[in-house]
Amino acid sequence: MAKIINLTINGIAVSIEEDKTILEAAEKLNIKIPTLCYHKDLCVAGNCRVCVVEQVGSKKLLAACANPVHEGMEIETNSLIVRNSRKHIIELLLSEHNADCTKCYKNGNCELQELSSEYKITNSDFIDLVPSKNYQIDTLSPSLVKDDSKCIRCQRCVRTCSEIQHLSALSVAHKGDHMKISSFFDKPMNEVVCSNCGQCIIHCPTGALVERNYIEEVWDALADPDLHVVVQTAPAVRVGLGEEFDSYGSRVTGKMVSALKRLGFNSVLDTDFTADLTILEEGTELLTRLKKSIVGKENGVQLPMFTSCSPGWIKFIEHSFPEYLDNLSTCKSPQQMFGALAKTYYAQSRGIESDKIVSVSIMPCTAKKYEADRPEMRDSGYKDVDYVLTTRELAIMIKQAGIEFNNLDDEKFDKLMGNSSGAAVIFGSTGGVMEAALRTAYELVTGREVPFKNLEIIPVRGMKGIKEASVLIENPVDDWKFLDGVELKCAIAHGLENAHQLLTDIKAKKAEYHFVEVMACPGGCLGGGGQPIPTSPEIRAKRMKAIYDEDKDKPIRKSHENPEVAQLYEEFLGKPLGEKSHKLLHTHYTPRDRY
Amino acid sequence: MGKKQLRRMDLIFANDEDFRDILKQTLARPNEEIIEDMISSGLKGRGGAGFPTGLKWKLTAEEKAKNKYIICNADEGEPGTFKDREILTQVSYKVLAGMAVCAKITGAKEGFIYLRGEYKFLVPLLNQELDKFHSACSELGLKFNVKIFMGSGAYICGEESALMESMEGRRGEPRNKPPFPTVKGYRGCPTVINNVETLAHTFTIFKYGPRKFRDLGVQDSRGSKLFSVSGDTPTPGIYELELGMTVQDFVDDFGDGDTKAVQVGGASGFLVPRKRFKETAIGYQGKLTGISLPTGGSMMIYNSSRSMYNVLNNYLDFFQEESCGQCTPCRVGCQQLVKGVDAVKRGDKPTAYLDKLLKLTDTMKFTAKCGLGQSVANSFQSIVENFREEMIY
Ligand SMILES: Cc1cc2nc3c(=O)[nH]c(=O)nc-3n(C[C@H](O)[C@H](O)[C@H](O)COP(=O)(O)O)c2cc1C
Ligand code: SF4
Numbered sequence: 001m002a003k004i005i006n007l008t009i010n011g012i013a014v015s016i017e018e019d020k021t022i023l024e025a026a027e028k029l030n031i032k033i034p035t036l037c038y039h040k041d042l043c044v045a046g047n048c049r050v051c052v053v054e055q056v057g058s059k060k061l062l063a064a065c066a067n068p069v070h071e072g073m074e075i076e077t078n079s080l081i082v083r084n085s086r087k088h089i090i091e092l093l094l095s096e097h098n099a100d101c102t103k104c105y106k107n108g109n110c111e112l113q114e115l116s117s118e119y120k121i122t123n124s125d126f127i128d129l130v131p132s133k134n135y136q137i138d139t140l141s142p143s144l145v146k147d148d149s150k151c152i153r154c155q156r157c158v159r160t161c162s163e164i165q166h167l168s169a170l171s172v173a174h175k176g177d178h179m180k181i182s183s184f185f186d187k188p189m190n191e192v193v194c195s196n197c198g199q200c201i202i203h204c205p206t207g208a209l210v211e212r213n214y215i216e217e218v219w220d221a222l223a224d225p226d227l228h229v230v231v232q233t234a235p236a237v238r239v240g241l242g243e244e245f246d247s248y249g250s251r252v253t254g255k256m257v258s259a260l261k262r263l264g265f266n267s268v269l270d271t272d273f274t275a276d277l278t279i280l281e282e283g284t285e286l287l288t289r290l291k292k293s294i295v296g297k298e299n300g301v302q303l304p305m306f307t308s309c310s311p312g313w314i315k316f317i318e319h320s321f322p323e324y325l326d327n328l329s330t331c332k333s334p335q336q337m338f339g340a341l342a343k344t345y346y347a348q349s350r351g352i353e354s355d356k357i358v359s360v361s362i363m364p365c366t367a368k369k370y371e372a373d374r375p376e377m378r379d380s381g382y383k384d385v386d387y388v389l390t391t392r393e394l395a396i397m398i399k400q401a402g403i404e405f406n407n408l409d410d411e412k413f414d415k416l417m418g419n420s421s422g423a424a425v426i427f428g429s430t431g432g433v434m435e436a437a438l439r440t441a442y443e444l445v446t447g448r449e450v451p452f453k454n455l456e457i458i459p460v461r462g463m464k465g466i467k468e469a470s471v472l473i474e475n476p477v478d479d480w481k482f483l484d485g486v487e488l489k490c491a492i493a494h495g496l497e498n499a500h501q502l503l504t505d506i507k508a509k510k511a512e513y514h515f516v517e518v519m520a521c522p523g524g525c526l527g528g529g530g531q532p533i534p535t536s537p538e539i540r541a542k543r544m545k546a547i548y549d550e551d552k553d554k555p556i557r558k559s560h561e562n563p564e565v566a567q568l569y570e571e572f573l574g575k576p577l578g579e580k581s582h583k584l585l586h587t588h589y590t591p592r593d594r595y
Numbered sequence: 596m597g598k599k600q601l602r603r604m605d606l607i608f609a610n611d612e613d614f615r616d617i618l619k620q621t622l623a624r625p626n627e628e629i630i631e632d633m634i635s636s637g638l639k640g641r642g643g644a645g646f647p648t649g650l651k652w653k654l655t656a657e658e659k660a661k662n663k664y665i666i667c668n669a670d671e672g673e674p675g676t677f678k679d680r681e682i683l684t685q686v687s688y689k690v691l692a693g694m695a696v697c698a699k700i701t702g703a704k705e706g707f708i709y710l711r712g713e714y715k716f717l718v719p720l721l722n723q724e725l726d727k728f729h730s731a732c733s734e735l736g737l738k739f740n741v742k743i744f745m746g747s748g749a750y751i752c753g754e755e756s757a758l759m760e761s762m763e764g765r766r767g768e769p770r771n772k773p774p775f776p777t778v779k780g781y782r783g784c785p786t787v788i789n790n791v792e793t794l795a796h797t798f799t800i801f802k803y804g805p806r807k808f809r810d811l812g813v814q815d816s817r818g819s820k821l822f823s824v825s826g827d828t829p830t831p832g833i834y835e836l837e838l839g840m841t842v843q844d845f846v847d848d849f850g851d852g853d854t855k856a857v858q859v860g861g862a863s864g865f866l867v868p869r870k871r872f873k874e875t876a877i878g879y880q881g882k883l884t885g886i887s888l889p890t891g892g893s894m895m896i897y898n899s900s901r902s903m904y905n906v907l908n909n910y911l912d913f914f915q916e917e918s919c920g921q922c923t924p925c926r927v928g929c930q931q932l933v934k935g936v937d938a939v940k941r942g943d944k945p946t947a948y949l950d951k952l953l954k955l956t957d958t959m960k961f962t963a964k965c966g967l968g969q970s971v972a973n974s975f976q977s978i979v980e981n982f983r984e985e986m987i988y
Contacts (some may be wrong), residue, residue, distance in 0.1 A: 179920025
């Protein structure tokens with residue numbers, strides 16, 4: 001057990017383990033020390049210096065986030081020298097910052113603004129440094145906007161991109177007054193190894209990194225009476241959206257549907273529907289690969305098969321592990337399956353001309369914006385998904401429309417591509433696709449339900465960075481006899497750092513699997529870059545719990561039991577991996593440069 | 596008042612042919628004894644912070660770890676100083692002997708010379724010396740290997756933790772301290788990092804014993820030190836002088852008869868105006884006022900033709916550019932100081948704005964992450980407080 005250290009903060013005694021920081025000790029006493037560069041997801045940088053505190057007897061102030069506690073320490077967090085220094089530091093940050101708050105996208109959700117307001121920085125007479133800077137705004141990425149004039153150089157994005165995502169698409173360049181956060185050779189973000197995951201956005205304290213928003217485009221479409229606007233909502237949105245209305249860990253599926261209807265969408269549908277569809281396509285694909293490899297002893301069958309729902313992961317593998325592109329399931333993501341069907345199956349069934357359909361998706365993700373723009377994603381003959389909005393953008397629209405979200409009654413998704421199983425909902429969490437796939441594949445192969453209580457496949461759940469599980473197949477039905485006795489080995493990674501680790505191990509043959517699920521963001525989609533800000537391990541854990549609760553409450557828990565999916569195959573697609581599926585629901589990706 | 600010649604020393608550059616014997620004798624002594632000698636000699640780091648060298652070695656020796664490292668800091672980035680270069684050119688074996696003894700005491704197996712990029716021309720010479728050194732080590736049964744690591748130019752990379760970051764292949768940004776290098780240094784292992792000159796002095800202590808070293812200097816500032824004398828002086832150059840002299844003595848010896856002020860310790864040091872020459876001693880804790888002696892021992896002499904406004908501006912420009920840029924008080928503070936003194940000079944800001952800037956430098960001193968940002972206040976405050984009218988008119 002760690003040694004216990006006793007100290008006082010503002011005269012109040014506190015005891016805490018020896019490896020803890022002053023900041024953590026203060027938290028224990030409900031004393032808030034302001035921070036900017038500090039983030040619970042990241043390593044400590046100690047560079048903004050806003051958290052400085054006084055150690056009685058020492059002239060130098062200490063950064064509370066970076067200094068460990070010592071026995072007998074006497075800390076003051078609100079002494080005159082601390083307050084003056086802190087104020088100076090906030091003033092300095094503001095002098096380098098384009099403080100046009102009222103015109104800023106992050107107005108009202110900016111940590112610098114909050115601090116400035118708290119400390120009433122109203123009469124700073126430091127010289128405005130902004131005019132002397134050659135600040136750039138990069139708007140070329142379809143996913144994010146990088147505005148250097150809003151940057152306070154806390155390096156949260158830099159640490160996020162390297163520690164969580166193993167990409168370092170963002171890094172520090174130059175020194176002194178020229179120091180800035182830059183991409184490789186300062187290229188625009190659409191030309192670098194950026195995965196578009198948006199993790200930098202949800203870790204940015206200011207408006208320096210924000211999503212590229214398509215709010216006005218969607219309002220325009222909604223206002224056009226000639227257009228039929230359909231909307232799909234990803235599983236993780238319903239457990240995050242509530243946070244924008246001050247309710248954490250809540251499931252707001254019904255209110256969300258109701259709000260979308262009020263916003264004027266002609267049909268409110270569910271990405272969960274195509275998540276179920278994905279399971280049928282991808283599950284079949286996995287079994288086909290296994291068959292070819294085990295029975296046919298075919299070479300060139302790529303195993304493990306990787307999931308392909310996470311567009312940040314796709315972009316990452318294109319850049320970093322292009323030799324594994326053939327291991328990716330050819331399935332498009334649920335968003336893109338939905339888009340391709342919206343302008344074909346849905347259009348035909350509803351008797352609407354495809355070119356009159358505008359397809360909008362609400363995603364916990366910014367990489368989905370990029371994905372929708374990909375040339376591969378036009379198999380309907382049109383752009384399959386026209387606009388992708390994040391959870392945050394949806395909240396903005398709801399507020400703009402004057403909808404009292406918390407007072408809404410629950411409503412149900414519209415029919416035809418609105419029904420879904422519990423297996424689809426858990427796509428929003430790391431391990432969810434794996435669990436959903438196992439529920440279906442196991443049953444398909446053995447004729448029995450997966451051998452887990454309440455269908456809860458516990459080993460694939462939880463926040464561990466890389467998870468492994470194996471399922472022994474015994475007594476399969478006749479079609480799948482060749483799988484008898486096969487132990488199906490699976491792995492799950494979330495966050496591209498973990499994905500990198502897992503792929504490195506696979507490449508070094510340190511680990512062998514049949515099926516691997518990767519999600520680009522920590523916690524899976526529920527921790528996506530399009531989710532409400534802030535994020536933290538605790539917040540993500542709440543969202544995760546909500547997702548699994550949602551699954552539990554669903555009348556249907558297995559993708560292959562979704563009646564609307566069965567109907568889709570019957571009326572339109574034929575069978576999984578059939579000809580139409582191939583045309584509309586599957587694709588291939590191509591290698592990219594490493595820089 | 597007659598001019599007093601300062602006592603010039605010749606310890607560092609004296610050529611000691613008996614280097615192998617000294618090394619052999621020293622390596623044969625018990626660790627505790629050597630550390631005891633080092634501590635009682637009073638030797639303090641010559642690279643900047645002035646940390647007692649014996650204590651640094653002792654702390655690292657006490658750490659339990661599989662790997663430890665010894666680094667010789669030869670980044671010498673302070674403008675106008677080149678004393679470390681001279682040491683490495685003339686008597687690098689003394690530096691290496693210091694590293695070897697330190698390695699024996701701490702148990703380190705690997706050492707590095709972090710060589711300033713501009714000193715690349717020294718590499719062939721140093722490699723020759725290293726060959727000799729390594730053969731001496733194996734003869735003496737010491738497993739210790741020293742490699743040269745080339746720095747890449749930034750001044751901040753001379754700061755020990757930024758130096759280690761850069762050695763590990765990252766951007767040269769200072770780390771949070773604690774942990775200090777003695778606990779977690781290069782690659783997270785206990786590391787002794789010493790300045791070139793510090794290591795050269797250790798040889799003197801090995802050879803002559805701690806007394807001889809301790810007898811030089813005053814109270815908290817023992818021994819001799821190399822000074823790089825420049826500016827308005829008829830005799831610029833490198834001099835080894837006993838610590839503890841007053842600035843007056845120094846000016847009498849090196850000034851041109853019209854000295855207005857002396858900047859002690861380079862950009863991160865203090866400006867001493869004429870009226871303080873007598874009461875200011877040069878050492879770690881100047882007995883008389885409390886001047887520290889940072890970095891390379893640069894002594895910049897200004898005569899009455901110099902504008903102190905320009906002097907300050909030069910220093911501030913240097914800091915504005917050489918700040919690594921990571922922490923707010925230093926990065927933005929430096930820019931505010933540069934723009935601020937200019938605005939006062941041009942009349943765009945009232946003269947009282949200087950007081951706001953003085954307070955700002957206090958904040959920088961208390962809150963900056965590393966020695967660079969913390970020491971901007973030294974030159975700023977000593978210049979603005981002593982030459983306020985020159986800042987305004
Ligand atoms: C901005 C900055 C630059 C520094 N540059 C050097 C340098 O060039 N050479 C050096 O030996 N120490 C330099 N130092 C001091 C080192 O951080 C460290 O204190 C020193 O190498 C320790 O050795 P010593 O104890 O022998 O002095 C610098 C410190 C700072 C803050
Ligand atoms: S004080 Fe300056 S040089 Fe040191 S860490 Fe801060 S910004 Fe970098």
